[in-house]
Amino acid sequence: MIKNYTAHSANERTYLAWVRTAIAIMAFGFLVEKFDIFLSYIAMALHQQKQAHLGIHSARDLGMALVVLGIGMMVVATFRFVRLGREIDEPDEHAHSNRWPDLLMIGALMALGVFLLAYLAHITGRP
Numbered sequence: 001m002i003k004n005y006t007a008h009s010a011n012e013r014t015y016l017a018w019v020r021t022a023i024a025i026m027a028f029g030f031l032v033e034k035f036d037i038f039l040s041y042i043a044m045a046l047h048q049q050k051q052a053h054l055g056i057h058s059a060r061d062l063g064m065a066l067v068v069l070g071i072g073m074m075v076v077a078t079f080r081f082v083r084l085g086r087e088i089d090e091p092d093e094h095a096h097s098n099r100w101p102d103l104l105m106i107g108a109l110m111a112l113g114v115f116l117l118a119y120l121a122h123i124t125g126r127p
Contacts, residue, residue, distance in 0.1 A: 007088045011081060018077030022070040029066025032059055058119050069108050076101045
């Protein structure tokens with residue numbers, strides 16, 4: 001039997017949840033970028049090139065930002081998983097020491113959400 005099996009299992013489940021979330025964020029970023037390209041081709045087919053070109057750079061930036069955020073989440077999750085695995089095996093008790101990476105990722109998600117909301121408001125013409 002593995003020592004502290006339940007704690008290690010909880011750590012691994014948390015890690016896998018972070019990885020699943022990061023993959024979903026990267027997939028959403030890919031979808032945002034490709035869907036905007038699709039819309040620009042449709043607009044060009046309808047001879048509305050000026051409107052098609054208006055939003056494509058923002059969608060590319062948002063899509064790339066989401067992919068980068070997903071990669072960053074995987075890196076943070078991996079460091080956290082390894083650090084907590086070591087702390088679980090140590091005989092001394094530790095307080096949760098560093099919450100800045102978690103708060104940074106949540107802040108980045110919130111900022112990208114606000115940017116997405118502003119982008120959608122800009123595209124639809126609503127204030």
